[in-house]
Amino acid sequence: MKHKTKIFLAAALLATAAAAQADGVFRPGALWPDDKGVHINAHGGGILEHDGVYYWFGEHKVAGTAGNRAQVGVHVYSSRNLTDWKDEGIALAVTDDPASDIVRDAIIERPKVIRNPKTGKFVMWFHLELKGKRYDAARAGVAVADKVTGPYVYQGSFRPDAGAWPLDVTPADKDPATSFLARDHAGGQMSRDMTLFVDDDGKAYQLYASEENHTMHVSRLADDTLRSAGQYARVKQNGDDEAPAIFRHGGKYYLVTSGLTGWAPNAAKSYVADDILGPWRALGNPVRGTPEQQKITFGGQSTYALTLRRNGCTRHILMLDVWRKEDAIDGRYVWLPVEWEGGKPVVRWRDQWTLADMDKLPCDGPGD
Numbered sequence: 001m002k003h004k005t006k007i008f009l010a011a012a013l014l015a016t017a018a019a020a021q022a023d024g025v026f027r028p029g030a031l032w033p034d035d036k037g038v039h040i041n042a043h044g045g046g047i048l049e050h051d052g053v054y055y056w057f058g059e060h061k062v063a064g065t066a067g068n069r070a071q072v073g074v075h076v077y078s079s080r081n082l083t084d085w086k087d088e089g090i091a092l093a094v095t096d097d098p099a100s101d102i103v104r105d106a107i108i109e110r111p112k113v114i115r116n117p118k119t120g121k122f123v124m125w126f127h128l129e130l131k132g133k134r135y136d137a138a139r140a141g142v143a144v145a146d147k148v149t150g151p152y153v154y155q156g157s158f159r160p161d162a163g164a165w166p167l168d169v170t171p172a173d174k175d176p177a178t179s180f181l182a183r184d185h186a187g188g189q190m191s192r193d194m195t196l197f198v199d200d201d202g203k204a205y206q207l208y209a210s211e212e213n214h215t216m217h218v219s220r221l222a223d224d225t226l227r228s229a230g231q232y233a234r235v236k237q238n239g240d241d242e243a244p245a246i247f248r249h250g251g252k253y254y255l256v257t258s259g260l261t262g263w264a265p266n267a268a269k270s271y272v273a274d275d276i277l278g279p280w281r282a283l284g285n286p287v288r289g290t291p292e293q294q295k296i297t298f299g300g301q302s303t304y305a306l307t308l309r310r311n312g313c314t315r316h317i318l319m320l321d322v323w324r325k326e327d328a329i330d331g332r333y334v335w336l337p338v339e340w341e342g343g344k345p346v347v348r349w350r351d352q353w354t355l356a357d358m359d360k361l362p363c364d365g366p367g368d
Contacts, residue, residue, distance in 0.1 A: 024083050027352045028298070028334040029322060034077060035086045042075050043321055043331045046112035046195060046304040048122075050148050054079045057091060057111045057124070067328025069131075070094050070108040074124065076149050082306075082317075082355070091150035092124060092143050101141065101157050106131040108141065110303065112196040113148075114204055116225045122148050123225045125206060127194050128157045138190035140206065142226055155226060159188025160206060160219050164230035167277055168237075180211040189217060189232075193242040195304060196221075197276070200248070205276060207235075209242040213260055216241040218277055233277040241269060247305040247316045247338075250364065254345050256286055256302045256318060263325040265296040270345060286318075288341070288348045298322075298349055300334040310355070313363035318347050340364040 032040045042058025049055075060075040061067040074092040077085040092111070094104045102108060107129035115122050121144050128141035140160055143152035163186060165174070176182040184190060194208040204221040206228065211217075216239065219232035235241060241257035248254070253273045259266040270286040273279060287294045300320030308315045316338040324330040336347040337358040350357075 024081060024354050024356075025352050026083060026335050026350075026354065028336060028350065029332045032085075032333055035084070038087070039329075040077060040085055040333070041329065042077060043323075043328075044110040044303050045319070045321075046110075047306045047319075048113045048115070048148065050115060052080065054082055055088070055113070055148055056085060057113050059109060059111065060090065061328035061331060063327055063329045065326060065328070068107075068325065069105050070102070071104060073102075074108065074111045074126070074152070078149070088149040091145070092152040092154065100154070101128060101130060101139075102154050103131050107135070109192075110194055112194070112304070114196050114198055114225060115148075117202060118223065121146065122150075122152070124152050125194065125196055127192050127208075135192065138192050138210075140191040140194065140208065140228075144226070158227070159184065160191050160208065160228035161217070161230055161232050162186065162188035164228075164232065166217070167231070167233040168279070180214070184211075191217075193244065195244045195246060197246045199276060207244040207246055207255070209244070211238075213242055214238050214240055216244060216255075216257060220277075231277075235271055235278065235280045236282065239269075243302045245302040245305040245318060247307050249314055249316065249345070254283075254305075255280065256305065256345075258297065258301045263323050265299050265301060265322075267295055268297040268302060272344075283344050286344070286346050288339075288346045293349060298334055298336075300332075305338070308355075311359055313359075315358055315361075315363070316345070317358075337361060 034040050041060050042056050045058025056077045060072040062071045073090045073094045076088045076091040078088050079085045094102050109127040111126040113124045124143040126141045128139045130137040139157040141157040142155045145152040173179050173181045189210045191208040197205045204225050206219045215237050216235040217232050220229045222229045240260045243258040245256045253276050255271040257269045267285050270283040271280040300322045303321050304319040306317040320334040322332040338345045
């Protein structure tokens, strides 16, 4: 009888969890169950839309502080409505081979996936730190798959833009005695928090925190999207930006970042540019709300900006992670619709919201 009771309670919990999202409601910061009733495990993630289906890739965490290192790999989920997610398994698995960069206990963060239109391959980039080396490696890892959900095959890691100078380089930047940029010129630039962006012309870019995390780089990828092309620029030199989330609206490029406070949340920043390679202009904190909400960005940190074209309007969802350093698997997700205020993108806290609610917000003009 006890066994039957446990089965009944487990089934009831699964049904309750599924119903919580079946209503199409986003609940920022709450537990977000997948189709199995398990809290979604895709931290620092990004979204790829393919053939009408959304795929959410993110870091698979485990309980405790060990979950801040890669114990499993990159998880992937699929959805058609952005609230109900199906567990598609591990897209990129760690290995027990000590000779591999992605051996268990390495650091794999912020995975993003794009599809190469020429090869048809799905290409994953992520921030990689080698096992036991803390955050000293600062490398970009690349993996490739024939199927969107994987399995992805690891291709290797590197520091981007080796031997290249940014478009906005100055003479002082080329002095290795005073410049991180010059120090790393030959071997490639440090690549930590990162995202990928595919522009309307099909060109792909990697945005990554570089120069000891002090300066965000915007780097064009080669046509094969497996490496950097050696053409890049900086958002704001010594701007202390990480956690990039970029989107395009009305012909302009908008970027949301965070400051540098480790696992602790801080005030978000935003930028705008007419060209993705700059120059970029600061817009200030995009968070609207109480002083505390603005100070800590609702307790979260930006990871991705999802663009949706709905009812003749280009709309965006800003995705944030609420990190739980002491129990990594309990990290939460805060997704909020981007609104417009004086031509600037802003976000406001909502206990819950739907895509229909987002459609009611003023549109800052037709889709670009």
